[in-house]
Amino acid sequence: MAMLLLANQGVSFLPQGMAKAWPELCIKTYLGPTDFRQVGIACSSSRPLSPALQMVLQSFKQK
Numbered sequence: 001m002a003m004l005l006l007a008n009q010g011v012s013f014l015p016q017g018m019a020k021a022w023p024e025l026c027i028k029t030y031l032g033p034t035d036f037r038q039v040g041i042a043c044s045s046s047r048p049l050s051p052a053l054q055m056v057l058q059s060f061k062q063k
Contacts, residue, residue: 001014002014002018002022005022006024006025013030041056041057
């Protein structure tokens with residue numbers, strides 16, 4: 001993610017310690033909500049899902 005930021009390709013939330021490793025990044029204080037987390041899974045649409053990934057995705061559907 002940091003490499004995309006250094007290429008001027010977006011914004012992200014990074015741990016402050018990680019962001020400080022690149023002085024070229026512009027660090028801004030975030031004042032919005034903090035009680036959220038979003039996780040994504042990316043996989044190839046041209047290949048079948050592995051049995052392990054199928055089990056993971058199925059467990060999310062059950063909740």
